Amino acid sequence: MQLFKTTSLISALLLAGLSHAAELRVLTHSSFAVSKPLLAEFEQQNGVKLSIIKAGDAGEMVNKLILTRANPIADVVYGIDNTMMGKATAAGVLLPEAAERKSGQPQLPGATSIDYGYVTLNYDKAWFAKKQLPLPKKLDDLTRPAYKDLLVVENPATSSPGLAFLLSTISAMGETRAMAFWAKLRDNGVKVSKGWTEAYYTDFSRNGGARPIVVSYATSPAAEVFYSKEKLSTSPTANLLLPGAVFQQVEGAALVKGGQQAALARKFIAFLRSDAVQKDIPTSMWMYPVQPGIALDPVFQHAEKPAAHTTPNQQQIAANSAGWVGKWTRIVLKSGQ
Amino acid sequence: MSERGRRAGLALLPLAFLLLMSILPLLRLLQEGQGAVSTGLFADRYLQWRVLWSLLQAAVSCVAALLIGLPVAWCLARYRFPGRSLSLRLLMLPFVMPTLVAAMGVLALFGPQGLLGVNLQDTPWLLLYGNLFFNLPLVIRAACEGLAQIPASRLAAARTLGATPWRVFWRVEWPAVRPWLLSALCLVFLYCFSGFGLALLLGGQRYATVEVEIYQLVSYELNLADAGALALLMLLVTGVIATLYAWLERRLAAPLKVDPVLPRRPQGMEWLQLVAALALLLLFAGLPLLAVLWRAVQAVAASGFSLLHDEEVLLALGNSARFSAMAVLLAALLGWLHALAARGSLWLRALAFLPFVVSPVCVAFGLLLLYPQWSASLPLLLASYALLAYPFVARSLAGALDSLPRHWPQAARSLGASPLRVFARVEWPLLRPAFRRGLAFAAATALGEFAVTLFLSRPEWLTLTTLIYQRLGRPGADNAASAMLLACLLMLLALLAFLIIEWPSAAERQLRKES
Numbered sequence: 001m002q003l004f005k006t007t008s009l010i011s012a013l014l015l016a017g018l019s020h021a022a023e024l025r026v027l028t029h030s031s032f033a034v035s036k037p038l039l040a041e042f043e044q045q046n047g048v049k050l051s052i053i054k055a056g057d058a059g060e061m062v063n064k065l066i067l068t069r070a071n072p073i074a075d076v077v078y079g080i081d082n083t084m085m086g087k088a089t090a091a092g093v094l095l096p097e098a099a100e101r102k103s104g105q106p107q108l109p110g111a112t113s114i115d116y117g118y119v120t121l122n123y124d125k126a127w128f129a130k131k132q133l134p135l136p137k138k139l140d141d142l143t144r145p146a147y148k149d150l151l152v153v154e155n156p157a158t159s160s161p162g163l164a165f166l167l168s169t170i171s172a173m174g175e176t177r178a179m180a181f182w183a184k185l186r187d188n189g190v191k192v193s194k195g196w197t198e199a200y201y202t203d204f205s206r207n208g209g210a211r212p213i214v215v216s217y218a219t220s221p222a223a224e225v226f227y228s229k230e231k232l233s234t235s236p237t238a239n240l241l242l243p244g245a246v247f248q249q250v251e252g253a254a255l256v257k258g259g260q261q262a263a264l265a266r267k268f269i270a271f272l273r274s275d276a277v278q279k280d281i282p283t284s285m286w287m288y289p290v291q292p293g294i295a296l297d298p299v300f301q302h303a304e305k306p307a308a309h310t311t312p313n314q315q316q317i318a319a320n321s322a323g324w325v326g327k328w329t330r331i332v333l334k335s336g337q
Numbered sequence: 338m339s340e341r342g343r344r345a346g347l348a349l350l351p352l353a354f355l356l357l358m359s360i361l362p363l364l365r366l367l368q369e370g371q372g373a374v375s376t377g378l379f380a381d382r383y384l385q386w387r388v389l390w391s392l393l394q395a396a397v398s399c400v401a402a403l404l405i406g407l408p409v410a411w412c413l414a415r416y417r418f419p420g421r422s423l424s425l426r427l428l429m430l431p432f433v434m435p436t437l438v439a440a441m442g443v444l445a446l447f448g449p450q451g452l453l454g455v456n457l458q459d460t461p462w463l464l465l466y467g468n469l470f471f472n473l474p475l476v477i478r479a480a481c482e483g484l485a486q487i488p489a490s491r492l493a494a495a496r497t498l499g500a501t502p503w504r505v506f507w508r509v510e511w512p513a514v515r516p517w518l519l520s521a522l523c524l525v526f527l528y529c530f531s532g533f534g535l536a537l538l539l540g541g542q543r544y545a546t547v548e549v550e551i552y553q554l555v556s557y558e559l560n561l562a563d564a565g566a567l568a569l570l571m572l573l574v575t576g577v578i579a580t581l582y583a584w585l586e587r588r589l590a591a592p593l594k595v596d597p598v599l600p601r602r603p604q605g606m607e608w609l610q611l612v613a614a615l616a617l618l619l620l621f622a623g624l625p626l627l628a629v630l631w632r633a634v635q636a637v638a639a640s641g642f643s644l645l646h647d648e649e650v651l652l653a654l655g656n657s658a659r660f661s662a663m664a665v666l667l668a669a670l671l672g673w674l675h676a677l678a679a680r681g682s683l684w685l686r687a688l689a690f691l692p693f694v695v696s697p698v699c700v701a702f703g704l705l706l707l708y709p710q711w712s713a714s715l716p717l718l719l720a721s722y723a724l725l726a727y728p729f730v731a732r733s734l735a736g737a738l739d740s741l742p743r744h745w746p747q748a749a750r751s752l753g754a755s756p757l758r759v760f761a762r763v764e765w766p767l768l769r770p771a772f773r774r775g776l777a778f779a780a781a782t783a784l785g786e787f788a789v790t791l792f793l794s795r796p797e798w799l800t801l802t803t804l805i806y807q808r809l810g811r812p813g814a815d816n817a818a819s820a821m822l823l824a825c826l827l828m829l830l831a832l833l834a835f836l837i838i839e840w841p842s843a844a845e846r847q848l849r850k851e852s
Contacts, residue, residue, distance in 0.1 A: 025713070030794075031810060053713045054794045056556065063559045064705060064793070067369070071709040073793070155542065158557050191459075192542050197809045202448055202458070207817055210449040210456070220812040227813025229640040237812075286811070333542060334383050 021049045024264045027074035027256070029061050030054045033284040034277055042271050048264050057195075058084050058160050058251075065256065066091045075259035076268055078114065081251045082311070083163050085110055086318020088254075095255035095262075105290060109314055111252035114272045115287035118218035118306045119164035119247040121151075121240040124205045127212035139169065139244045142185060142213075149189035152203040152211040155333070156325050159195040164247035165215045166328055167317060172244030172310040175324065179331055186332045206237055213240060219286040222303035226283060235302040246309040251287060348678035348685060351671050351731070355688065358724045359695050362703025363568065366555075369706055370562035378563055384550070388570070391546040394461065395529035398468040399522045402476040405469070405617055407518065410480030411506075412614035416607065417600035424615070425481065428474040431622045433777060433835045435785020436534035437802055438828045441821070442625030443467045443539060445632050452628055464539045469621045471535070472525040476518065477618070483517030484510060489598045516589055523582035531575050531694055534787030547571055552698045552791075561702075568696040575694035576687075583686040587739065626828060633825030636818035644819040645826075652797075653804040653823075657784055657830065660800060664722035664783035665776055671723060672730025672775055679735050689731040692724045697788035700724075705793070713793045725786050726779035733775030737768045780834040785827060801827045 021043070032054060043050055053074055055061040062084040065077060069091065080088055088094050089110050096110065107113050128135060136142055142151055154162030170178040182190075191211055193199035200216060203209035206224075221235035253269045255262060271277060278289035283297045288305075312320075378384065413425060431439070443466055447457040457463045487510060495505045536546040547567055554564040603611050636644070679685035704712065704721070711717045741764060749759045785802060794803055801823055808820040 030807070032796075051713065052796050054796065060556050063556060066559060067702065067706055068709045068712070073705070073709050073712050158553055194537075194542070197806070200812060201809055201817060201820075202444060208448070208450045216812065223812040224814070227811065227815040229815055229818075 021047050022261060022264060023049045023051055024076065024261050024268060025051045025053060025074040025259070026268065027053050027055055027061060027065065027077045029058045029079035030056055031285055032079060034272075035280050035284060038276055038280060041276075042268070046264060046267055048261075050268075059158075059163070062088050062093075065093045069093045069258070072256045072258045074256050075261045076253060076265035077256055078253040078269075078272060079251055080108075080111055080254060081160070081249050082108060082314055083160060083167065083249070083317055083321070085252075086314050086321070090318060093257055095257045095259075097255065105292070106248065106250050108250045108252035111254035112269050112273070113250050113252045113290045114269075115278075115281050115285065115289055116248060116250045117287040118309060119161045119168070119215065119249055120218050120306060121242065121245050122204075122214050122216040122220050122237045123240045124212040125236055125238055127205045135240060136213075136242065139172075139181065139242050141242075142190075143181065143188045145188070147188065147213075149191075150211055151185070151213045152191040152193055152199045152209070153215045154195055154199050155192050156328055159193075160249075161196050161215055161217065163321070163325065164249055165245070166324065167312055167321070168247035168310045169244055170324060171247075171312045171316075175320075175327075179327055182328060183331050183335075186335060190332070192332060217286060218246070218306055219282075219288075219300070219303045222299045222301075223286050225302045226297075226299045239304045239306070241304065241306050243308070244310050246306045248306075248309040248311045250290075344678050344680070344682065347674050351675040351678065351727075352688075354671055354720075354724070355691055358704070358720055359691050359700055362700045362707050363695055364703075365707045366561055366699050366703040367565040367569075370560075370565040373562040374566045375560075375563050378566060384567075387545070387547050387550050390461075390544060391530055391548075392574075394464060394468065394544070394546070395526045398465060398472060398529045399525050401465065401469060402473050402525050403518060403522060405621065406473050406476035407480055407514075408610075409473075409614040409617055410477040410484065411510075412611050413477065414481045414484040415598065415600055416603045416611050418603070418611060421600065424618070425478075428478050428618075428622070429774075429777070430626070430832070430835065431470050431474050433781030433831050434471075434626065435781070435802065435827055435831060436538070436787040437785060437805060438629055438824050438831070439467060439470055439625055440535060440538035441632075441824045442627075442629040443470065445628040446624055452631065459541050459543065461544050463541070464536060464544050466621075467535045467539045467625075468525075468529045468532070470625055472528060473618075473621045475525060476521045479517045479521035480514055483514035485597050486517075487513045487598060489596045492598055516585060520582055520585040520589060523578050523585060527575055527578050527582065527690070527693060530578075531571060531696070533697055537787075548696060548698065551696050555698055555702050556791075564699065568699045571696060572694060575690075579690035579694055580683070580687045582690070583683055586736065587683065587686065589739075629821070629825055629828055632821045636821045640815060640818045644815060644822055647819075649799060649804060649807075650819075650823070653799045653801045654826070654830075656798055657800045657802075657827075660719065660722060660798075661780050661783040661834065663719050664726050665780045667719065667723035668727035668730050668779040668783075669772075669776060671727040672734060672779070673772075675727070675731035676734035676738055679731065680738050686735060689728045689735070692728050697725070698791060701788065701791035713795060715798070718789070718792060718798065721789055721792060722783045722786060725788060726782040729778035729782060730772070730775035733771045733778070734768065737771030741767055777835050781831045784831050784834060801830070 032052065039050055039052075042048070055064045058079055058081050061077070062080060064073070065088065072093075077094070080094075085108060094110065097112070106116055123135065133146065136147055141147060153165060156163040156166040166182075169181060172178070173181060191203055193203055196216065199214050200220075201207050201209075203211045204214040205212045218239050218241075221237045221239060224235045224237055225232045253272055255265050255269075259265065273291060275291070275294065278291045278294045281287055281289050282300060288296075379388075413421070443463060444458075445451060446453050447455055447463055447466065449456050449458055451457075457466070491509055492505060495509050500508065530546075531548060532546060533548040533552070536544075537549050537552065540546060540549060548571065551564045551567050551571075554560045554567070675685070675689055679689065701721075704717065708717060746759045746763050749763050750756070754762070787802070790802060790806065799807075805820050805823045805827070808816045808823065
């Protein structure tokens with residue numbers, strides 16, 4: 001099987017090389033991981049050579065797109081999400097598509113939605129069992145002395161999940177109350193890490209850190225089982241779906257304004273919404289497919305899917321995000337300086 | 338052709354390279370910001386703290402490296418003990434270690450639930466320790482070389498005149514070793530002040546440096562004007578230090594060693610001194626690497642080697658080796674030309690520092706703005722590797738060229754040897770060790786260069802560094818374990834590059850024995 005895959009991949013590459021295929025430049029965030037055979041199949045069927053270009057996380061990617069808008073570095077972009085969509089639209093770097101009514105939920109206005117997921121709190125089951133501490137019931141519990149020094153969050157200025165989490169608290173409480181909540185969290189010893197990797201692998205108690213609650217994704221508990229040597233029967237972590245602590249992130253794809261190969265770019269977007277890719281997404285990028293009726297890998301039983309979320313709409317995010325992050329930075333990071 | 342014209346010709350290629358890959362990108366970024374610097378940028382107390390801390394941590398690292406390095410160097414230079422020459426050689430090891438590996442080692446030691454049981458995270462000590470890991474060996478080596486320049490006869494004379502060892506140190510050894518230390522400390526300050534990777538990985542929110550601030554301003558806030566202003570401020574400070582260094586280093590050219598002091602066996606309490614010195618060396622320069630090894634062993638014990646049986650690991654290994662090899666070739670060419678051109682030219686010598694002192698973040702984004710159509714192309718990626726790697730070759734060779742005795746080639750010429758023969762038989766053998774050392778540094782830089790991760794990347798260009806990041810970007814015990822294994826692999830690869838290039842040939846060993 002492996003041999004077959006490799007041979008077909010090589011022959012696809014050779015064919016692509018021989019036929020001087022057109023090139024389609026795809027800009028993605030660094031988590032892009034659609035399986036190689038699927039990409040090779042797309043190349044073969046469309047006589048195109050895909051150039052996948054990774055440009056950091058979603059925020060960095062959009063900034064690079066904006067910086068190079070005069071001379072775009074890609075024809076199509078994938079991985080743009082509802083936290084960054086407003087910024088990209090305001091900068092005019094995407095080609096506004098005629099609002100095609102597409103199946104699938106949820107939607108990403110201004111682009112074509114491909115997948116979605118939730119940013120929320122994860123907790124370390126073993127830690128709470130050992131300390132016999134009841135789980136917090138609401139966000140405000142995290143500001144109580146019993147939960148002092150237990151939470152690690154990502155800096156919303158430098159991390160997508162960090163920003164998403166901040167947005168969900170603001171959407172749930174309103175700006176004033178949310179900022180007061182963050183001030184109390186700060187006084188109760190919330191730890192701020194630069195990004196998800198630092199928070200999850202250095203500070204989260206599951207991985208040798210000291211904090212049993214971390215801002216992560218609702219699919220992380222399933223990934224913990226998937227990427228475990230002895231194939232765990234239960235996940236060592238679980239979601240802590242507190243009201244006001246769940247953000248729905250929708251990722252999509254769009255044509256880059258000034259890019260080439262518009263027809264191929266549209267085909268690529270359709271390809272990302274095809275059954276094969278939609279089925280591949282859950283266990284390669286740990287997001288849920290937007291197309292209905294796609295069966296999930298059984299490992300997803302370990303990830304409780306949130307029933308509700310508090311997510312501001314794109315216009316609210318676009319208009320206020322920078323101001324909110326600035327306020328948050330002053331309150332949580334720069335206080336006392 | 339005149340000497341001047343010849344030098345200009347040699348300098349053409351490296352200067353054009355620096356212009357295209359470093360100066361123009363920076364200018365392009367500044368232009369994009371259009372000087373719209375925030376009013377009161379430098380009045381912001383948060384930013385003032387960043388600048389102050391950047392200076393402070395570099396200064397503290399210098400002082401600590403001096404206070405620890407000098408006694409250790411003295412013991413290594415003066416005492417004879419089994420494994421002495423090996424220890425001197427191993428001093429180079431931290432310097433070739435990729436930043437990511439070092440940071441993972443430091444965190445494994447002093448992070449939360451670190452191997453030593455002390456959590457230094459969110460304290461300034463983590464970054465300072467990391468700084469010392471890289472820079473202490475630098476100071477020790479410089480001090481050793483300085484101590485080796487003191488004629489044994491002078492020490493003997495001082496002793497005969499009744500000076501105590503302490504007095505001998507202050508009146509004879511210290512003045513001789515001082516310029517060597519000063520030049521090494523310039524380098525330490527430069528690395529610590531403009532350091533990016535280590536500060537990003539170890540500084541946390543509070544103890545990050547200006548360079549990390551620049552990264553956040555450009556990459557996340559798209560605030561090019563403020564970032565540019567900060568980059569210029571950095572350039573001002575580092576430019577002064579780099580010029581000072583180039584000036585100091587030129588004065589250090591020490592052609593021939595006359596009767597160097599032979600190391601002697603320590604006696605009585607002196608053994609204690611030696612053991613303490615070696616323990617300090619191990620604590621600062623050895624422990625993080627051992628920690629990486631230990632964590633990798635733990636990962637293997639938990640998950641086995643199967644984590645490495647992976648298409649991606651092979652691809653990353655191949656790419657890391659391939660890119661490093663190509664970058665080293667390019668660096669060798671540029672380094673030779675730059676070193677030859679910089680013979681006797683202070684400003685060309687200082688220019689070799691440009692890739693270190695120009696903010697790598699600004700260069701990365703400047704390149705993106707300047708050459709968008711090539712920004713995801715392999716030649717540009719390799720050129721960026723070479724940009725960061727070639728100064729090592731240039732500087733190492735420039736130092737060796739300075740200490741080349743000028744009359745030897747002249748003598749060979751007057752005996753009728755052709756210029757080519759003079760080079761092959763006289764100059765090349767004398768330059769070879771420095772050239773190889775430069776290549777070792779260049780290879781190690783290319784293997785683990787952190788700043789390159791700022792550039793656009795392609796899945797087919799996966800390297801070990803990017804793969805470690807990729808693995809650490811996903812939850813799950815297997816991902817964490819394989820990241821640790823890969824870090825260990827990267828460490829071994831750097832070690833291998835170091836051994837291949839730096840290990841003395843049989844002829845050199847023979848020469849050493851005879852002397």
